[in-house]
Amino acid sequence: MIRLDNVAKVYRTARMETMALNQIDLHIAEGEFVSIMGPSGCGKSTLLNVIGLLDEPSEGSVQIDGTGIAGYSDRQLARLRNEKIGFIFQSFHLVPDLNVVSNVEIPLLYRSMASKERRRRAIEALQSVGLGSRIHHFPNELSGGQQQRVAVARAIIGAPRVILADEPTGNLDSQMGDEIMAILERLNQEDKTTVVMVTHDAEQAKRTARTIRLFDGRQVA
Amino acid sequence: MFKSYLVMAFKVFMRRKFFTFASLFGICFTLVVLMVATAALDHILMPHTPDVNNDRTLLLANMSLIGEGVRSTSSPGYRFLDQNIRDLPKVERVSIFTQARPIKLYRDAESLEVYVSRTDGQFWRILQFDFLEGGPFNDEDERDANRVAVISRRTEERLFASGNAVGKMIDVDRQSFEVVGVVADVSYLRTGFSDIWVPISTSQSQAYRADFMSGFSCLLLAETAGDRRSIQEELASRLPDIELPDDERYETLVVSANTHFEAFTTQFLSSEYGEPQAGRAGALLILGALLFMLLPSLNLINLNLSRIFERSSEIGVRRAFGARSGSLLVQFLTENVLLTLFGGLLALLLSQWLLRWINNADLVPFVNLELNWRVFGWGMVLALIFGVLSGVYPAWKMSRLHPAEALRARSKL
Numbered sequence: 001m002i003r004l005d006n007v008a009k010v011y012r013t014a015r016m017e018t019m020a021l022n023q024i025d026l027h028i029a030e031g032e033f034v035s036i037m038g039p040s041g042c043g044k045s046t047l048l049n050v051i052g053l054l055d056e057p058s059e060g061s062v063q064i065d066g067t068g069i070a071g072y073s074d075r076q077l078a079r080l081r082n083e084k085i086g087f088i089f090q091s092f093h094l095v096p097d098l099n100v101v102s103n104v105e106i107p108l109l110y111r112s113m114a115s116k117e118r119r120r121r122a123i124e125a126l127q128s129v130g131l132g133s134r135i136h137h138f139p140n141e142l143s144g145g146q147q148q149r150v151a152v153a154r155a156i157i158g159a160p161r162v163i164l165a166d167e168p169t170g171n172l173d174s175q176m177g178d179e180i181m182a183i184l185e186r187l188n189q190e191d192k193t194t195v196v197m198v199t200h201d202a203e204q205a206k207r208t209a210r211t212i213r214l215f216d217g218r219q220v221a
Numbered sequence: 222m223f224k225s226y227l228v229m230a231f232k233v234f235m236r237r238k239f240f241t242f243a244s245l246f247g248i249c250f251t252l253v254v255l256m257v258a259t260a261a262l263d264h265i266l267m268p269h270t271p272d273v274n275n276d277r278t279l280l281l282a283n284m285s286l287i288g289e290g291v292r293s294t295s296s297p298g299y300r301f302l303d304q305n306i307r308d309l310p311k312v313e314r315v316s317i318f319t320q321a322r323p324i325k326l327y328r329d330a331e332s333l334e335v336y337v338s339r340t341d342g343q344f345w346r347i348l349q350f351d352f353l354e355g356g357p358f359n360d361e362d363e364r365d366a367n368r369v370a371v372i373s374r375r376t377e378e379r380l381f382a383s384g385n386a387v388g389k390m391i392d393v394d395r396q397s398f399e400v401v402g403v404v405a406d407v408s409y410l411r412t413g414f415s416d417i418w419v420p421i422s423t424s425q426s427q428a429y430r431a432d433f434m435s436g437f438s439c440l441l442l443a444e445t446a447g448d449r450r451s452i453q454e455e456l457a458s459r460l461p462d463i464e465l466p467d468d469e470r471y472e473t474l475v476v477s478a479n480t481h482f483e484a485f486t487t488q489f490l491s492s493e494y495g496e497p498q499a500g501r502a503g504a505l506l507i508l509g510a511l512l513f514m515l516l517p518s519l520n521l522i523n524l525n526l527s528r529i530f531e532r533s534s535e536i537g538v539r540r541a542f543g544a545r546s547g548s549l550l551v552q553f554l555t556e557n558v559l560l561t562l563f564g565g566l567l568a569l570l571l572s573q574w575l576l577r578w579i580n581n582a583d584l585v586p587f588v589n590l591e592l593n594w595r596v597f598g599w600g601m602v603l604a605l606i607f608g609v610l611s612g613v614y615p616a617w618k619m620s621r622l623h624p625a626e627a628l629r630a631r632s633k634l
Contacts, residue, residue, distance in 0.1 A: 054541055054625040075545050082543025093628060095535045097236045098229070109225050110543035154542070 001030040001162060001194045002051055007060035009046050009217075020046040022217040024060070030161070033188040033195045035205040038214035044198040045166055047214065051196060052085050052164045053077050065161060082110050086155030090167035092147045094139040100126065100150050101135040107158040125153040129183055145176030152183050156193075163187060165197040169204065181207060222548075223555070230556040234563075240528065241560070244521060248564030248607065249571060251517040255510060256572040256600045257579070260590045262506075265410050266482055267595065271348035272412050276446045277313075278347060279453065279478035280412060281306065281439040282320075286471040296320070297476065298432030299421075302439045305463060309441065309455055311448040316343040316440045321415035324394060326380065333379055337393055338415035339424060345371075347442045348413045355387040355402035358420055366422040370398035373406050375587070376416040393417060394425065406587040412440065412481075414587075433466040441478055453478050510603065518611040525557065525615030536619055537627030549620035557612025558605065565604025569597060 009021040020043045028034050036044050049055035050062060053069060062069050064084060069077065086107070094103050104122040126132050129149040139147055148168060155163050165184065169177030181204055187193045197208065205211045213221035234241040268275050281302065285294040302317050309315075321336035345357030350371075358369045370391060377386040377400075386400045398419055407414050421429075429436055443449045456478050465471045477483070539549060569592060576590040592600075 049625045052541065054628070055623075075547075078540070078543050078545045078548075081541060085541075087538075087541045089628065091534075093534045093538045095538065097232045097535075102228075102232075105225075106539060107542040109222060110545075110548065115224065158542075 001032070001065060002026070002028040002196070003061075003063040004051070004057075005061045005063075007050060007057040007062065009043070009050060009055065010058040019217050021050065021057070024219050026212065026219065028194060028196060030194055031188070031192040032210065033185070033208045034197070035208040035211045036196065036198045036214065037200070037202070037205050037211055038220075042214040043217040044214055046217075048164050048166050048196065048198050051162075052087060053081050078110070082107060082158065084161050086158060086160035086163045088148070088151050088155045088163065088165040088168045090170040092139070092144075092151045092171075094147055094150055094154075096139055099136050099138050100131065100142070103139065103150055104153045104157055106154060111158070121157055122153070125157040126150070128156070129153045143176075144172050145179060148172060148176070148180050149183070152180065156187060160193070162194045162196065165195065167198050167200065169199070169201065177201070177204070226552045226555040227559065229552065230559045233556060234560065240524065244524060244560055245564045245567065247517045247520055248561050248604070249568045251514055251607065252565055252568035252600065252604055253571045253575060255513065255603050256568055256592070256596065257575055257590070258510075259599045259603070260572065260576055260592060260596050263593070263596050263599075264408065264588065264590050265485055269408075269411065270405070271350045271407060272481065273349045274347060274442060275412075275481040277443045277449070278412075279441040279443065279449055279480060280484045281441070281476060281478050282484060283477070284434060285475040286434065286465060286467075287473040287475065288471040291470060293434070293471070295435045297437055297439065298434045299429045299437050300431055301433045301463075301476075302437055303430075305459060306439055306441065306456075309452055311444050311452055311455075312441050313444045314343045314347050314442040316341055316347050316442075317421065317437050318344050318413070318440070319421070319437055326392065328380055335376055335379075335416040336414070337417045337419065338413070339421040340413075340418050341421055344413065344418070344440070347440050350407070350413075351405040353403045353405055354385070355400070357402055363420040363422050366420060368396060368398045368423055369401045369420065371402040371404060371418045372400055373404055373416045375406050377403050391417070393419060396423065396425070398423070408587045408589060409585050410588055439478075449478075449480060511606075514603070514607050514610060518607060521557075521611035522614055525553075525612065526618065528615075532619070533622060533627040536622050537624050537629075540622075540624035540627065546620040550616050553616035553619050554609070554612045557616065558608035561604045561608030561611070562601065565601055565607075568604070569600055572600070 004024050004026040007021055007024040007026075008019065011018045011020055024047065036047060038044050046055065050057050053062070053064070064080060067080075069080065072080070095106070101119065101122045104125055105118050108118045108121065123132065123135060126135055129152050131146060131149055131153065134142065134146065139150070142150065148171075152168075163184070168184070169180050172180065184195050184197065185207065188195045195208075197204075199205055211221070212219060272278070281297055283294060284297045284301070285292055299317060307315050318340035319338055321338040323334050324337050326333045326335050341363045342358060342360035345359075350357070353374060355371075357371055358367065361367075362369050370393065372380070372386060372391065377384060380386065380391060381389060386403055389400050390397045391400060392398075441452060443452055456476065460474050460476060463474055465474055536549060573592050576592060580589055
């Protein structure tokens, strides 16, 4: 499903170069639940951004669902992200000006779809994460756990093949964190969605099928 | 998609009230000034009573005699106009008249200042005054020097408390005139403005008939709007052959028959010899409007740019979930244009109020500035230009934000 060959990512400024990722070879099969661990600054989020086509590798190649993305235009990358990938972020990244259901609809805005159908699917996605009764609330009216569940609904509304979660429980207490983990596990097991999750929590990593460890931008396990 | 942009814009405006207020204030203020200026230009340049034929008229109001190191500029004289203008081809009507000049009238012991213009019969056929009582005088009255007068409504009110002035006598320059018509007040800014109009031939002295220069203006009504250019060219071709009054002193005669716009612009922008510079004036008007919009546009750009960081999370999320740069550009531009169009509508309401105040304050005699569909259209065009001008750069900047960096920026907050 996801294949990275000899990927490197270098951030260059006028004074220095920072090697964020170095010689990463990675293959994640369809339907896998993989966690990425490592100390702060080791390149976990950078790796997730490269997998999610939010950042381009400085070297190496990335394939999503068998398609190499080298030379893809902004339009092609946007379409690929829209159709195949769903993102969950540590700090939720909900749009504060939009209510819950409008936030969840965002991925479908970039597909040709009638607004009624968009709304129906958003409500369905919110019901699947237990927030069917909060659709008209605004993000600041929800708890952290609820906000993250909205973010999960937004990630799954477009029925992506891959969900990339960047420390999805990092800002939540353990009980809420467990709830989010349970949702991700359900998505992986019932819908066969491939899940790649960055985490600092070893207990959560144990619940995934495989853990990739990074240190100083290198894959060490 | 576009509907969702509109909904998003509306939600942003409602949720960010201070930003919306600050932006609308700047937009409104700018557009109110521009709309009042547009209403003033519309009032001066577009067909309104009595200048309803101004798409077919030409005005001769200035002439220059030029010699070695000497130049004399004034209005044309009756003789010059009478001998050289009347037979121009493609001219349907010619009117010779004096610009209004102030005189004193006396009612009981009270002294009143009124404006008097001397005109011919054709004057009333080229300009279409709104007659409230009676009618105009005609060519026979001018030929026979009949002492008849047309007065404005205000003059009627000032001189005859009971109204119904037609048939009554008024004294102008120690001569008595019978009022034959009363017209609605005419704006000071329009051709033909005056309070009282009497035939030219009733002047106490007939010396004006011999004057080459000074004292008169002339309106030409072309057969069609398109004929005005050839009339101007024909007039220009005749000038070298006209015998000058002092040919030892002067060598060149410069006279232009100007369109309404040219005549207006000549007042504040003319070449060395008083020739119209309509193209230059038009360009300057547009440039002035753009420059006037530039400063508030820069402010709005600044305000919008400061929002980029604030909305970087949204930009990052939209990019992550499939938005192209172009979609974001259109989204943010739509927000800005919508805001300025809304500001434009508010500005229209404020302009309406301000114009009513200007009209009632009588800053310019009988000026009646108004918002019509033409001014409304121009106002909306200006709002649109303002919206695009102040929105393109911030929207472009927003749309170019790298998705990973946009998300990172927010995460650091």
